[in-house]
Amino acid sequence: MKDRPFRAANNREDREILRAQSPVSGAIVSRRAADRLRGGHLWVYASEVLSVATPEPEQLLIPVADPRGIFLGTALYSPASQIALRLVAREALDEAAWLEAMAARLRVAIARRRPQLDAENDACRLVFSEADALPGLIVDKYGALIVLQRLTKGLLAAGVAEACVRVLGEELAPAAIFERPDPRIRDLEGLPAPSHEPLWQRAPAHPDATTIFHVNGLVFHYDANAGQKTGAFLDQRANYAAARDWAQRLDAANSGRQGRALDVCCYQGGFALHLAEVCQRVTGIDASRASLEVAEKNLAANRARLTAEVDWIEADAFEILRDWAQAGELFDTIVLDPPAFAKSKRAVEGALRGYKELNLRALKMLRPGGLLVTCSCSHHVSGADLESAVAAAAADAQRRVRLLERRGAADDHPVVLNLPETEYLKCLVLEAE
Numbered sequence: 001m002k003d004r005p006f007r008a009a010n011n012r013e014d015r016e017i018l019r020a021q022s023p024v025s026g027a028i029v030s031r032r033a034a035d036r037l038r039g040g041h042l043w044v045y046a047s048e049v050l051s052v053a054t055p056e057p058e059q060l061l062i063p064v065a066d067p068r069g070i071f072l073g074t075a076l077y078s079p080a081s082q083i084a085l086r087l088v089a090r091e092a093l094d095e096a097a098w099l100e101a102m103a104a105r106l107r108v109a110i111a112r113r114r115p116q117l118d119a120e121n122d123a124c125r126l127v128f129s130e131a132d133a134l135p136g137l138i139v140d141k142y143g144a145l146i147v148l149q150r151l152t153k154g155l156l157a158a159g160v161a162e163a164c165v166r167v168l169g170e171e172l173a174p175a176a177i178f179e180r181p182d183p184r185i186r187d188l189e190g191l192p193a194p195s196h197e198p199l200w201q202r203a204p205a206h207p208d209a210t211t212i213f214h215v216n217g218l219v220f221h222y223d224a225n226a227g228q229k230t231g232a233f234l235d236q237r238a239n240y241a242a243a244r245d246w247a248q249r250l251d252a253a254n255s256g257r258q259g260r261a262l263d264v265c266c267y268q269g270g271f272a273l274h275l276a277e278v279c280q281r282v283t284g285i286d287a288s289r290a291s292l293e294v295a296e297k298n299l300a301a302n303r304a305r306l307t308a309e310v311d312w313i314e315a316d317a318f319e320i321l322r323d324w325a326q327a328g329e330l331f332d333t334i335v336l337d338p339p340a341f342a343k344s345k346r347a348v349e350g351a352l353r354g355y356k357e358l359n360l361r362a363l364k365m366l367r368p369g370g371l372l373v374t375c376s377c378s379h380h381v382s383g384a385d386l387e388s389a390v391a392a393a394a395a396d397a398q399r400r401v402r403l404l405e406r407r408g409a410a411d412d413h414p415v416v417l418n419l420p421e422t423e424y425l426k427c428l429v430l431e432a433e
Helices: 012-020 031-038 095-116 158-172 183-189 233-253 270-275 290-305 317-327 346-363 383-396
Strands: 026-029 042-047 049-054 061-065 071-077 083-089 124-127 135-140 146-148 174-180 210-215 218-225 259-264 281-286 309-314 331-335 366-376 401-409 426-432
Touching: 026 031, 026 071, 026 083, 026 146, 031 042, 031 071, 031 083, 031 174, 042 135, 083 095, 095 124, 095 158, 095 259, 124 210, 124 233, 135 158, 135 210, 146 158, 158 174, 210 233, 218 270, 218 290, 233 270, 233 331, 233 366, 233 401, 259 270, 259 317, 270 281, 290 309, 317 346, 317 426, 331 346, 346 366, 346 383, 366 383, 383 401, 383 426
Parallel strands: 026 061, 146 174, 259 281, 259 331, 281 309, 331 366
Antiparallel strands: 026 049, 042 083, 061 071, 071 083, 124 135, 135 146, 210 218, 366 426, 401 426
């Protein structure tokens, strides 16, 4: 048996209990971590692991116990990660039982999403990691293509990818299945880069990583080998429609004046194209030329059903909003959907300054009665934090802002109350007087 201690126990009592124990195969975790697991959470951080002993050097599925040796469950083990253990079961599982359980859970997750899929919406998140009891696993469907992400080393065990491919093929009959992990997560977790070749494809003689998919009836292009994360931001699907509907509603309330809309950090045009169904002119801003090129293709694909003139501007959001606010530019609808400003708790203070700055500039350009849709995808920035930042911006802009709706991610990104990390996207729908 090979013993690989992580670090010293966190307090005297834990150390005394640990010394009194005989070696145990698996991980011993601190009392704090044990209490969190008993409360329904699934993570143990590296600093909370007191020791790890495994029969095999690269064993990735291990039992977990508290400092007294009381069994807590079975976890995926990722030695290089800050999240060292992700609990997958409260009972003991071997590799075969885990693969069987994983396949069953994957089928349940697909069944939950199946009612959402139709001709108008043929893209969704099929698996949302811990929220679907599949820690570290993300699966997205874009039309005929499926994209898999394994975000923890514990999922690199033999048989995991094969089980996923088998279930996805049987349940959804896709044209191809690709693996494409988030580059930042891959670096943090110490994961190897996957091949750009598909894990599976229906027609091997004619491989194709591109497709089109539909969100709320609009057409979007997708390339499995390009773009941020796994591609489009499916979590905003319901918010796209809400922004369009609120713009139309306020248009009626303001005697048909909702003519000009601005989508800041527009990426591939999700909000912009939905607003173009009801507005007269829409401008999308993004710092990525590649994203705007896809947005232009999406615009062309939807041109027949859009009423607005649409243009794209490659620019830094902070700089252009500052310049436009000073120049007196005015809009009837503004959407702010920036990337995550706070990737850690230490970054929250700076992130809140960024959110306040963006919202301040937007409020200075919003006509009375105008619509502001402002988002944050930073888990570490709470809904209350975002509201405080927007309220501070409104005070500085000397605007009275009315809250129309608080929104989150689409329902294919479920929130589990015992797992606060599953709630990350905040969206405020506001009217500025």
